[in-house]
Amino acid sequence: MLGSIACSMEFEDFDLYSYFYGLVKQIPEGYVTTYGDLAQALGDPIAARAVGYMLSINEDPDTIPCYRVVLHDGTVGNYTHPLGPMEKVRRLRADGIPVVDGMIENFDRYRFRDFKTDQPLRKMQQYQEYIARKYSESGAGEFRTVAAFDVSYEERRAFASMVIQDGSTIEAYVISDGINFPYIPGYLAFREFRFIKKLYRKADLLLIDGNGILHPRFAGLATHAGVLLDRASIGVAKHLTRSTRHQDIIYMQDRPVGVMIRKNMIVSPGNFIDVNGSADTVRKMWNDRYPWPLKLAHQLSTRHAETGGRVSEYSIESAHELH
DNA sequence: GCGACAG
DNA sequence: ATCTTGTCGC
Ligand SMILES: [Mg+2]
Numbered sequence: 001m002l003g004s005i006a007c008s009m010e011f012e013d014f015d016l017y018s019y020f021y022g023l024v025k026q027i028p029e030g031y032v033t034t035y036g037d038l039a040q041a042l043g044d045p046i047a048a049r050a051v052g053y054m055l056s057i058n059e060d061p062d063t064i065p066c067y068r069v070v071l072h073d074g075t076v077g078n079y080t081h082p083l084g085p086m087e088k089v090r091r092l093r094a095d096g097i098p099v100v101d102g103m104i105e106n107f108d109r110y111r112f113r114d115f116k117t118d119q120p121l122r123k124m125q126q127y128q129e130y131i132a133r134k135y136s137e138s139g140a141g142e143f144r145t146v147a148a149f150d151v152s153y154e155e156r157r158a159f160a161s162m163v164i165q166d167g168s169t170i171e172a173y174v175i176s177d178g179i180n181f182p183y184i185p186g187y188l189a190f191r192e193f194r195f196i197k198k199l200y201r202k203a204d205l206l207l208i209d210g211n212g213i214l215h216p217r218f219a220g221l222a223t224h225a226g227v228l229l230d231r232a233s234i235g236v237a238k239h240l241t242r243s244t245r246h247q248d249i250i251y252m253q254d255r256p257v258g259v260m261i262r263k264n265m266i267v268s269p270g271n272f273i274d275v276n277g278s279a280d281t282v283r284k285m286w287n288d289r290y291p292w293p294l295k296l297a298h299q300l301s302t303r304h305a306e307t308g309g310r311v312s313e314y315s316i317e318s319a320h321e322l323h
Numbered sequence: 324g325c326g327a328c329a330g
Numbered sequence: 331a332t333c334t335t336g337t338c339g340c
Contacts, residue, residue: 035336045337046328052335071336078335151330153331183331185328192330211329220329237329
């Protein structure tokens with residue numbers, strides 16, 4: 001029964017930006033809060049930097065009072081404005097907050113933390129635990145068709161690509177759509193999975209830029225996608241995080257979850273494959289020490305982001321050249 | 324003070 | 331990821 005509840009809430013359309021700006025509006029005039037307190041109200045203190053980022057791209061500073069968000073040590077912090085933090089100080093003083101030398105006097109007295117929130121990131125963590133339970137390490141081991149995915153970004157727009165190899169045939173697809181979730185460490189799947197789902201065509205293996213079970217809750221983007229699309233999947237990341245390494249094997253809480261197959265290339269199983277199988281599979285499909293479908297997907301999405309998505313036909317021919 | 328924080 | 335308003339632990 002709990003499983004069926006989880007199935008009905010994949011969070012793909014959840015707009016964290018709107019939810020977040022709603023929280024910022026709760027800060028009363030004459031009070032301040034911190035980036036960390038807002039992150040806690042979202043459900044996880046690790047989101048503090050994402051809070052700063054979302055404030056920085058706020059398009060409506062007249063109704064969303066960014067300037068009431070300050071650093072944990074009582075200094076006012078940054079502000080995107082021609083006048084910079086000076087303008088932040090001016091607005092705080094206009095609210096009656098005493099600021100001396102960029103520091104709020106009697107900080108505790110003015111601090112607001114009583115947000116009305118249901119901490120959405122907590123429910124998302126629970127959903128990740130459900131995804132992790134669905135991971136299976138056994139599968140076919142041989143894959144005829146491979147689909148590789150990557151996503152590039154502007155502030156509120158994403159350009160996502162998929163490159164499919166079926167024997168000697170290569171097809172490439174690009175889509176563009178708005179973004180409803182910022183990058184938050186540990187929550188990448190809630191930002192990127194919906195683009196992968198939209199692009200997805202039947203393939204035996206999904207190759208994904210990010211981690212699989214190499215994740216604090218064993219449910220990185222590649223596992224999230226593999227489980228929800230019921231496909232074999234592998235995560236390929238450039239940076240190692242939140243784990244320990246002995247030789248080239250990566251561990252999380254003493255469980256092997258990935259392999260460093262070279263500097264700046266970490267492979268972890270997403271679904272229907274194990275740690276060694278995922279590393280062997282990626283090693284078989286690289287060209288110049290990089291799995292070529294992923295490289296192509298990366299180039300496709302970045303190129304489309306740079307040109308604003310205008311028809312810059314980066315075509316099948318160049319795909320063949322790279323292969 | 325410096326590094327960690329998947330993209 | 332892009333070029334950017336954090337926080338915590340060592
Ligand atoms: Mg990427």
